[in-house]
Amino acid sequence: MKNVLMPAPHRILSVVHETSAEYTFRVECSDTVEHGQFYVLSIPKIGEAPISVSSRGEGYLEFTIRKVGRLTEGIFGLGAGDTIFMRGPYGNAFPVEDFKGRDLVVITGGTGLAAVRSMLQHFYANPGEIKSLTLIAGFRNKDSVLFREDLERFKERFKTIYCLDDTEAEGFKKGLVTEYIRDVPFSAFSDYNVVIVGPPEMISFSAKECLMRGADEGRIWVSLERKMSCSVGKCGHCKIGGVYVCLEGPVFNYAEAKNLID
Amino acid sequence: MAGLKEKYKVYAPKRFPNGSIRYGEIDSLSEIVVDEKSHFSPKEVYLPIAQTIFYFKDSRCEESRPEDERDILIFARACDINAIERLDTIFLKNGGTEDAYYKRLREKVRFVLIECAGSFDGCFCVSMGTNETGNYMGILRDGKIDTQSEPVFVRENKKAVKIPDIDESIVKDVFGLEYWRGFDEECAGCGRCTAVCPTCSCFDTIDVIYNETSLDGERRRVWGSCMREDFAAMAGSHNVRKRAGDRMRFKVMHKIYDFKKRFGVSHMCVGCGRCGARCPRDIVFSDIVNTLADEAQKLKAKGGAAL
Numbered sequence: 001m002k003n004v005l006m007p008a009p010h011r012i013l014s015v016v017h018e019t020s021a022e023y024t025f026r027v028e029c030s031d032t033v034e035h036g037q038f039y040v041l042s043i044p045k046i047g048e049a050p051i052s053v054s055s056r057g058e059g060y061l062e063f064t065i066r067k068v069g070r071l072t073e074g075i076f077g078l079g080a081g082d083t084i085f086m087r088g089p090y091g092n093a094f095p096v097e098d099f100k101g102r103d104l105v106v107i108t109g110g111t112g113l114a115a116v117r118s119m120l121q122h123f124y125a126n127p128g129e130i131k132s133l134t135l136i137a138g139f140r141n142k143d144s145v146l147f148r149e150d151l152e153r154f155k156e157r158f159k160t161i162y163c164l165d166d167t168e169a170e171g172f173k174k175g176l177v178t179e180y181i182r183d184v185p186f187s188a189f190s191d192y193n194v195v196i197v198g199p200p201e202m203i204s205f206s207a208k209e210c211l212m213r214g215a216d217e218g219r220i221w222v223s224l225e226r227k228m229s230c231s232v233g234k235c236g237h238c239k240i241g242g243v244y245v246c247l248e249g250p251v252f253n254y255a256e257a258k259n260l261i262d
Numbered sequence: 263m264a265g266l267k268e269k270y271k272v273y274a275p276k277r278f279p280n281g282s283i284r285y286g287e288i289d290s291l292s293e294i295v296v297d298e299k300s301h302f303s304p305k306e307v308y309l310p311i312a313q314t315i316f317y318f319k320d321s322r323c324e325e326s327r328p329e330d331e332r333d334i335l336i337f338a339r340a341c342d343i344n345a346i347e348r349l350d351t352i353f354l355k356n357g358g359t360e361d362a363y364y365k366r367l368r369e370k371v372r373f374v375l376i377e378c379a380g381s382f383d384g385c386f387c388v389s390m391g392t393n394e395t396g397n398y399m400g401i402l403r404d405g406k407i408d409t410q411s412e413p414v415f416v417r418e419n420k421k422a423v424k425i426p427d428i429d430e431s432i433v434k435d436v437f438g439l440e441y442w443r444g445f446d447e448e449c450a451g452c453g454r455c456t457a458v459c460p461t462c463s464c465f466d467t468i469d470v471i472y473n474e475t476s477l478d479g480e481r482r483r484v485w486g487s488c489m490r491e492d493f494a495a496m497a498g499s500h501n502v503r504k505r506a507g508d509r510m511r512f513k514v515m516h517k518i519y520d521f522k523k524r525f526g527v528s529h530m531c532v533g534c535g536r537c538g539a540r541c542p543r544d545i546v547f548s549d550i551v552n553t554l555a556d557e558a559q560k561l562k563a564k565g566g567a568a569l
Contacts, residue, residue, distance in 0.1 A: 003325055003362040005315055044318035045471045045479055049497065068498035083321050199500055227496045229466050229486070233357030234364075236464030236486065237493065239512075241433075242520035247357045261437040262494065262502040262512070 004232045007042045007085035013060055014080050018146045021067040022111065023076060024054060029061045031089060035096055035119035036223060036251045039063065039088030040231045046074035050228045050246070053089065054114035055121060064114035064146065090231045091250045094119055094195060094221060103189040105134045107177050107206050109198025113137055113146055115223050115250075116197055121150065124157055131191075133158040134184055138177035138202075142169045177202065181209040194220045196254075207254050220254035263290055270372070271330055273307045274337035275300035285336070291405050294337055299382040303460030303536065304338050308367040309349060312484045315363055315467070318477055325362075326480075333370040337402055340415060341385070341532040343373050344392040345460035348521070348530050352463045355525070363483065373398045374407055381419040384535030386548050388416065389423035392532040423533065423548045424555035428519050432561040436519075437511065439557055445507035448543055453487030455537035455547070456513070461530050464488055488513050514550055 016024040033053050041063060042048035055062035065075055078084060096119060104123070106116055123130050135158050139145045142164060151171075154160055161173065161180045168174040177198075186192065194215055196206045203222050210220055224245050229235035231246040238245035240260040252260070266272055273285050274294040283300040285307055314326045346368075353364035375398035378385075387393040394415045400407040428436055456462040464486040471479035486493060489509050495501040503509050521530035531547070538546035 001360065001362055001365070004359045005362070006323055006325060009321060009323075044477045044481075045469050047467060047469050047481075066498060085323060199498075200502060225496060225500075226502065227494055232359050232361075234353055234361050234463070235466070236352075236488065237466075239516070241515065242524040244357065259434065261434070262508065 005087070005230060007040070007048070007087040009083045009085055012078055012080055012082045012084055015078070018064060018148075019144050021144070022064060022146055023067075024062050024064045025075070025078070025084070026055075026060050026062050027084060027086070028059060029086075030059055031061070033061060033089045033118075034093030035122065036093040036115060037089040037091050038115075038231075038250065039086045039090065040228070041065075041075065042085040042087075043074040043078075044085065048085075048229075050090070050225075050231055052115040052223075052250075054117045056118050064111065064117070066111045088231070090246055092248070094223075094251050095193075096122075099193050100129045101131060103132045103134075103192035104130055105136070105184050105192065105194045105210075107136045107181065107194065107196045107198075107210075109138050109177060109202035109206075110140065110144065111146065112198035112202070112223070116195060117147060117150065119195075120154060120158075124150075124154060127157045134161075135159070136161045136163070136177045136180050136184075138163045138165065138198075139172075140165050141167055142172070145172075176205075178205050178209045181206060181213055184210075184213060184215075186210075186214045192219060195223075196220065197223045200225075203257075207258070217254045217258065222252055222254055222257050223250045224252060224257065224260075225250065266335065268332075270333050270335035272335045272337075273304065275304075275376075291402070291407075294376070294402065296376060296402065297379070299339075299385070299534070299536070299539075301536065301540065302458050303345065303534065304336050304342050305345070305349065305460050305462075307334060307336055308346070308371055309353075309364065309463065309485075310367075312482050313363060314480045315483050317480045318469075321477060328366050333372060334367065335372050335374060335399075337374045337376050339376050339378055339534075340395045341387045341390075341392045341534045342460050343375070343395040343397050344528075345532045345534070346371070346397075348461040348528070348532070349463050351521075351525050351527075375401045375413055377401060377403075377414050378416045381416050381421075382535070384421060384538050384546070384548070385416070385419045386421045386423040386533040386535060388419050388533070389421075389425065390529060390531055390533035392528075393417070393419075419533075421535070421548055423551050425518060425529065426551065426554040426558040427562065428554075428558050431565055432558060433519070435561045436554065436558060437515070441553065441557065442507040442511045443505075445510040445545070446505045449489065449506040449510050449545060450543055451489050451491050451506050451509065452542060453489045454540045454542065455545075456487040456489055457485060458536040458540045460534060460536075461517070461532060462487070464493075488516075510545075510550075514547070514554070517547075518551055518554070 011028040013026040038052040054064040226238035284302040353361040400409040466486040517531040
């Protein structure tokens, strides 16, 4: 019988320091992964945690991890050649097929950008698949900006608005992402989707702002982050009412997500 | 008994030196406490409080092995025998995967029914429909295992519980009830209720190391509790259920609404009443359920008037 809780060792190929508190680990792995799915990463002695796939490529996956909590501190001690244990992929994915040929608005807060990065990279490489892509990416401050090279490249093919919570900087406006949602021409779109990923409050305020600007709730998709100790529907941590985020999520249509009460 | 122990590890509610009545291995049927309700449920036999799930050895993970090949015989009451089906639902059905650690113990479990001479304080099994069961090999009668007689089940409890009539039309309002805020102060968040509950299945994992210089160690699964403040706390200080009242709401709604909504068959709660008996703040679960039944009725009436 397959033991669904047993992780497998994988080799770390490289580590990129995105910021002082966020590293991207490239891990040897040939799994087929959809945009929005996650793995449970595990460090012996420290524990395990669900981490979204921030990029995928031939023979590797990337995970971008923020240095908070015991597990993530343990991971930060690892480098190329070291072994990391993981299991997955878990969860559903963004309905990317539905996004094709339509306008797409992606709104991210902080590390939330990691969960949509592989999808953004896909549309960057295949711009013909999408009618337009607007990316509103918010960060706390200049030191917490992630994926700088990607953000720079995305400007070429996407409409981009990058912002910092309380400061202005070159290439970054000042303010929260919610302040820039008003610039999205929802009324000019004939058919569109909105993706929102970030901390719980950011998701909630951004979705409300989109609705106020005339967006249809059935067109909004959110990816929820919750504590998990198994990711296979057993441990109970990620349950919200009758829904398990690890099984039915992490991606939810907002029409459903707005009714999920923790 | 010697014959039984050759084939089975035998567990029953017995009195421990500190006075608590808990499930443990027995050597004689006379050890079984029959005339009082056990303080703890039998779940710790097939869902251990702490269980090694694998070992880290030389950069590999090695699955733990069961310690005993014998089957497991448990002397249990109807409510607790019904409770194991709720755990089966989570560990063997939810998400379409089976939990290997639960399954390997669960497959060994056989029950002997302990009849209830009468309803104990706080019991509400009749309201939950868990006062009867057919899942037993024999009945404990006069200090022996009787495999011939028909069992006698409790038909009435001193406590009756009204199951709230909650559906999609009012569930958001039920979640939003001001009533839950009373538990922010009242509930201590200690987790006693979930520890004694025969259907609470949530767990955490912890890693244990043998020494500082090597990676060798083990990962253990330990009982978790949704009543504890850190249950839904994520790395980076986001906690979606900071308030005790929110955690109480989460537990209560799982037990009498959303488990059944998801899986369709029965409510999760089996009405053993242990949670209320063990609560240091005297919060009685069955009273909460009855209050919710009244509130649900009021909400329905209001909805009807508005229509």
